[in-house]
Amino acid sequence: MPVRKFRSLEAMEDSLWREPGDPALWQAIDRLWRFAAETCPLHFPPGVYRHRSIEEAKQQREVWDEANFRAFWLRKGVNPADLARKHR
Secondary structure, eight states: OOOOOOSSHHHHHHHHOOOTTOHHHHHHHHHHHHHHHHHSOOOOOSSOOOOSSHHHHHHHHHHHHHHHHHHHHHHTTOOHHHHHHHTO
């Protein structure tokens, strides 16, 4: 990959922009999603879940989000409880 120098942040931002329909846009999105999946994989239990209300579905999602958050920090060797204590 070539190294490029920029004189301003605006010039840098313009170089990263892709036009809608540009094949490079899809490649960039694919690379970003693959990177995210490798560095921070999310786990949702398999299956179909039925809920009585939107609130119940949101609660279930929060439980899964919390489990993914804890798993992320545990993979890094950090106890999530320690993080909570630091930010109080």
